């Protein structure tokens with residue numbers, strides 16, 4: 001069984017015991033991060049979008065590990081310019097890697113790199129990752145959107161990581177509706193309580209979700225899926 005570990009905010013590591021992946025490695029400067037970027041050992045870094053609270057330590061981790069960054073085209077090109085190995089993809093596309101399959105899905109959000117997010121990084125994305133025969137969906141930062149129903153119909157999602165922080169992304173009510181659309185077996189709330197604007201109580205989210213097992217992870221905790 002593959003394992004996912006929540007490291008705080010939107011950062012998740014995934015392992016099947018052999019391959020090691022990290023999503024949105026925002027650790028340096030993240031007040032709730034469970035580990036330091038120096039301690040991350042991965043083969044692949046997957047990015048949902050270019051905002052600093054997702055891009056984070058991507059380049060340092062990529063260079064130290066000789067890891068490949070998987071991201072949409074414009075964001076991947078930026079990573080290449082900054083010295084990382086890349087595998088560019090784009091919305092709607094999937095690719096089979098040695099560890100499994102990645103499909104880039106839509107997200108309704110912004111994009112942009114740098115202190116003022118003014119460097120263009122293409123459209124924001126979600127990630128469908130199949131590893132060890134199981135499927136993980138990380139929505140990235142997004143509003144609720146009805147196509148989540150299609151994603152749920154076309155994929156048997158074993159675990160979904162969804163933002164509940166509100167203000168910049170879905171809040172609790174919209175994330176609970178997203179669970180209905182996606183129909184995952186397990187759901188982990190993320191992107192809350194990192195900064196004051198996104199303070200939320202994950203137990204409120206758990207109360208509103210009827211059709212999936214809600215797994216509330218503190219930064220550093222893991223779940224099998």
Ligand code: NI
Nearest residue numbers: 049051109141
């Ligand atoms: Ni964002």
Ligand code: MN
Nearest residue numbers: 051053054141
């Ligand atoms: Mn964010």
